[in-house]
Amino acid sequence: MYLIETENNVGFLTASYIKNRVKSFVSTKNKPYFVLALPTGGTAIDLYKYLVKFCQEGLSFDKVVTFNLDEYAGLPENHPESYHSFMAKNLFDHIKISKEQINILNGNASNLETECKNYEEKIKNYGGIDLFIGGIGQNGHIAFNEPGSAFDSKTHVADLTSNTIAANARFFDGDISQVPTRALTMGLGTIMTAKEVIIMATGAKKSHALYHAFEDKQNTNWPITVLQKHPRTFIVADKAAAAEISKTTKQNCGLCSFIN
């Protein structure tokens, strides 16, 4: 797990990384598509702003398929705060990509377990995730893998913690009772199979989670720690988010080949 502490814009750096990977991808018969896993959340808004800009400047998503990390259970797809709506508003409505290339879990499927199983299978059929982009919750969650989630979990239905519900209430007029209590999410085991992982973290609210990511031993109370054993994970953090990480860790984490 590598720390990329930056004074630059975290979304810009991450969008640049995606651009380079998509541009250098060579489509073959066996592996026709670059598989990109995409997050939602406040931190991701900047990322998409730059990705849209890159696409307007000529970046092509013709050979890309996307899989969103998660979706609320039971929230209508056209609800303004569904992750379907978030993705349309921030990315898909502004770039050239067909419906067939976009995959988002259906939180209103008649059988949620089957929906999760099929999603996992579909990722596998595309040859697995090439690049996973995520954010991080204040409690160290990735996608909707809350504290206590099994490190080998696959796509599943998850109960949200009160901490996450409270944090996400800002998107629901600050009203906790409007926030769904369950979600469908890729599992930590799904994420661990990705070839590369980028976790974006901005602001002081994320500093404690990043402290655990780098200074704690692996434990399921802090889901982010699963990535300590992933061979190519980059945590891209601004100064405020990286504030609780020790100097020693920062010295050992210097890695400059990130963008290329």
Ligand code: GLP
């Ligand atoms: C939600 C999402 C996560 C995201 C997290 C942090 O709970 N399910 O994927 O990483 O929020 O979001 P934000 O960037 O708004 O802090």
